[in-house]
Amino acid sequence: MVRLPAPGNRVVVRYLLPTGQATDVLGELLSADDELVVVDGKRGVERIRRTDIVAAKPVPPPPAPRPRRT
Template sequence: MIGSPAVDFLRDAPLGTRVVVRYALPDDAEAGATDALGELSARTATGCTVETKRGAVEVHFTSVIAAKPVPPAPAPRTRRRPVG
């Protein structure tokens, strides 16, 4: 969907912006679509890279379904000590 509002957002967002991108999987995949959540780390004329907790995900603009900025991740919670 080149030229969609989602792709326009990804083209214009500053690198380092935390984003979620829903994109279509290749035709041979059964799932249909998936999300990449993380920092926008690189951009080319044909796609972008989102740095997720599991590593870099390259997303081609032609497969983008939706994209938006998201707030920073919450701070890690402290572990509770067992009682007793």
């Protein structure tokens, strides 16, 4: 079983699609229980079954935006 940080942390989760291919979601972990993990990523809120998860880990916050050149 993959260990996840507490909700509210930024995570990357690799999981299997129904086709058998793997994909990733990077975003804020909204919730996690024994059956379902919910992550708010760039594609929106994704609900992932625990049985489909291959790997997961916490990641640091995104870097601050660069100032615009004038």
